[in-house]
Amino acid sequence: MSHNSKYYVKRLTKKDSKGLTKVSDFKKSSGGDIPNNLSTSESTSNTESTVQTECLPEANVNVHVTSDESPALTLSVKKRSSVDRRKFNAAKYESAFSWLYHSSVTCGYMCKYCELFVFGAHSSCKPFVTKGVKLGTHPSRKLKKHDQSSEHKAAVQHYALSRSNVNVYQQLKAQGEDQIQYNREVVKKIFKCVDFLIRQKWAATENMAKVVKFVAGLGVKDLQQYLIQSSSHSVKYVSSSSVTQMITCISNLLERQILHDIHDKEFSFLADESADLAHRSQLSIMARFAQADQTVKTHFLGFVQLEKGTAEAIMEAIQGFLIAKDIDIANIRFMGFDGCNTMSGIQKDLQRRIRHVSPFAVYINCRNHRLALCLVHLIKQFPLLQDVDSTLLSLWKMFEFSPQKTAVFKHVQAVYGKEPLAITRAATTRWLSHLQASARFVSRYTCILDTLDDIYAQKKEPEVYGIRLAVTDKKVVATILLLCDILKPVNVLSWYLQNENINFTPLPQHVKTTTDQLHALVTLYQSDMAAANLELSETEFSKCHGLFREIDDRTDLRRRMRQDNAAVTPESFLNETGIPLIFNLIQEVEDAFCTGAPVLTAFGFLDPQNLPDTIQELGDYGKTEIERIVDFYGTPKEDTLLGHTVNVPSLMDPVILQTELNSFKIQLFMLRLKLSQFFACS
Structure with missing residues (x-):
């Protein structure tokens, strides 16, 4: 039988019944005889049937004796499923x-x-x-x-x-002292070349020999002499195995330095789930902590494979990873994940489980994820955004995967006297990337229409015809113009959130600036429509009248009569769709950034920009925030999760902490006063 026996069924024959229990034996074991009214042929047939069923692996035979002492044979066969539901585990x-x-x-x-x-x-x-x-x-x-x-x-x-044979250490050990010292100098320079390639994110194993020869040609005598001596045979230390060994040495050295610096220190914990080339789930882990020179840096610690995507499995993987690196998970003070429920749930998900083992840890949701999700949530209320996303993505795919169509598009742009530009991709899950894609679509709209008409006239492809219909839909075009206006202030906020050394204290002010700009945009639209001056406005939406005329010129009368494109005007679109969409976006942004950990918000009183202008107001300044910080870090913590209780002592003495914070705000005030006097004199 094959190892894949589930696809084969053995044909049972009469000889397979040899040595098995017969039906007559059941009668004998119960103290009776076979009834005489059964014919020989019927008995033989029943015997063969019984014998064959007894050969089945899942057959169960039960014998019951009735009142007339004649046995009743009951046969139950459990059918085995032929579907293999086991999951493949690479x-x-x-x-x-x-x-x-x-x-x-x-x-x-x-x-x-x-x-x-x-x-x-x-x-x-x-x-x-x-x-x-x-x-x-x-x-x-x-x-x-x-x-x-x-x-x-x-x-x-x-x-x-x-x-x-290529072990660097063994080669150095087998040579003389002078040669060893010379080789060390050579290997040291080769290590520097490897480090340079790694930092430039170049393929080290493939380019190593070329880089060494290039550096030697710049006048590095040690490498020049080494290459001359090695000209008669293959050059050592530059093969793929040697370079791989050097990369491993550099990796181990950097890892030891990072683990030595983070040992017994409080740190911020960052993690995000992704997939490798084999589509296996893995978690990238980073830590942010203070260095010896009091600078704060973020370091990548490594990847950990995830067997499951549940919060319990992720927590076990993180604990095992940190234990292997000799990092105490109780030293986590801040943690940052994305906004999915598995990571950010407050009941029994990942951030809740970490706060159970480290009660002083404060969770910070990724602000960029929140901002991107604000626009994604609008799709549920405005399905037209989904049509815009599909149109931009289909247009990009058509030119990206067809060099011939791309050549036609570039030729059309050259005919119009414009610089040949490619269509920008709009990421499906990152709506903030739609600004550049929308702006490129608007700037090359006429060229796109001519290209689609030319390609469809030659090949009559249904895909091209479908894209042509989508890009001439007035509602889709008007929505793209609207995105060009509303995504500008939103992208400014996004760039602020992507700053490596972001300060979360002034974040509410940046959010307010963004919402104020969106309110001002609505006011500008309404005033332009009231004055019938929308086409002369300074907004990108002012181009809507011109694009609508272009669509009408390129749409034949029959299709204009069948569709409702003629009923759509820029003013009606703004009143029915555009302005409500902006108001919903403002509400989404305010809801996404209005919440946060109270202790995290309390640290805002340390921002010098929030200090009062006079010394008299300094006494009452920040009292509530100081009490909140002292209450959080100056009291013991008790946390219970799933029946397990953890008791942790306070991190700081509450009296000392309150005294330090009160004195620190005075020092900040004096420092700001000196700086203002210095700039006034200069």
């Missing part, structure tokens, strides 16, 4: 076969040893060597066959020998 086979890895280039699984050292007949379709293999549902036979092949064993042996 990690199981990768751990069992160390040579197995997933390659995104070949779109399959490869052998890391056979790919480096190919033995036997060279072929472009050799599984695991030059051709990626899809494992399927039962890959054990394929993997074991390759693992036991002679070519694979030869490649493994060759790899082991090559690793020992």
